[in-house]
Amino acid sequence: xxxxxxxxxxxxxxxISNKEIPLFxxxxxxxxxxxxxxxxxxxxxxxxxxxSYPLIQYKRLNGKAAIVCVEEGADVIGQFLTNAFxxxxxxxxxxxxxxxxxxxxxxxxxxxxxxxxxxxxxxLPLNRRNYQFYIKxxxxxxxxxxxxxxxxxxxxxxxxxxxxxxxNQLLVELTKLSDSYIIYNKGIALMAFNVDFKCNLxxxxxxxxxxxxxxxxxxVHQKYEDKEKAQEDGKL
Numbered sequence: 001x002x003x004x005x006x007x008x009x010x011x012x013x014x015x016i017s018n019k020e021i022p023l024f025x026x027x028x029x030x031x032x033x034x035x036x037x038x039x040x041x042x043x044x045x046x047x048x049x050x051x052s053y054p055l056i057q058y059k060r061l062n063g064k065a066a067i068v069c070v071e072e073g074a075d076v077i078g079q080f081l082t083n084a085f086x087x088x089x090x091x092x093x094x095x096x097x098x099x100x101x102x103x104x105x106x107x108x109x110x111x112x113x114x115x116x117x118x119x120x121x122x123x124l125p126l127n128r129r130n131y132q133f134y135i136k137x138x139x140x141x142x143x144x145x146x147x148x149x150x151x152x153x154x155x156x157x158x159x160x161x162x163x164x165x166x167x168n169q170l171l172v173e174l175t176k177l178s179d180s181y182i183i184y185n186k187g188i189a190l191m192a193f194n195v196d197f198k199c200n201l202x203x204x205x206x207x208x209x210x211x212x213x214x215x216x217x218x219x220v221h222q223k224y225e226d227k228e229k230a231q232e233d234g235k236l
Contacts, residue, residue, distance in 0.1 A: 002110030003164045007204045008074040012065040013100040020090045021216035024065050025058040027088035028080055037076040042214065053161025054214035059206065065097060068206045107204045111168040115198040117223040123193045124211040124218060125150040148174050154210040155201060172199040185212060
């Protein structure tokens with residue numbers, strides 16, 4: 001069934017690099033100590049994890065540190081906001097984080113009769129298994145089909161984690177695929193992509209899609225032809 005999804009996007013005035021997003025997450029957790037709600041880190045105990053869609057996601061939006069809270073994540077983010085005193089340490093760099101913008105939103109997530117255009121940045125579609133299929137694909141069209149199927153799987157996984165079951169088939173069309181580039185996470189090289197796609201699903205802006213969604217990878221936002229609408233939603 002379709003469902004209204006609540007999001008709360010908090011953008012700070014602090015500029016960070018993509019490499020500093022995990023450090024930003026670590027600094028938030030350090031500020032909360034042992035009292036941090038499980039949604040901040042998804043660890044449920046020693047070497048055990050909350051294997052579900054992350055409801056608190058750490059991002060870099062327009063060059064600034066940001067936190068995107070989804071559903072229950074928006075309910076518990078006050079724990080950090082009331083305990084944070086502005087200063088955080090990102091590795092060796094101490095920064096002062098002041099809230100620049102807070103954007104609450106509520107969107108009906110469901111399938112529609114038409115397709116919406118989206119951009120997906122820093123998407124990590126390939127694991128060890130499907131990487132082999134990707135590099136052995138005979139041509140660009142076969143690779144595109146593989147990536148399309150992976151994206152469909154990522155979107156369905158997100159929907160499952162949010163408790164949403166579509167009434168109609170999910171339709172996805174990759175419209176633009178950038179050259180892949182390598183990023184490193186915990187010393188492991190991963191192949192990342194920036195893609196444009198269309199699908200018949202309404203997706204809240206800034207949600208993470210796919211692997212490492214909680215630390216700034218696979219950030220999705222709707223594409224706009226109207227510049228004024230894009231500015232209203234904070235895209236320009």
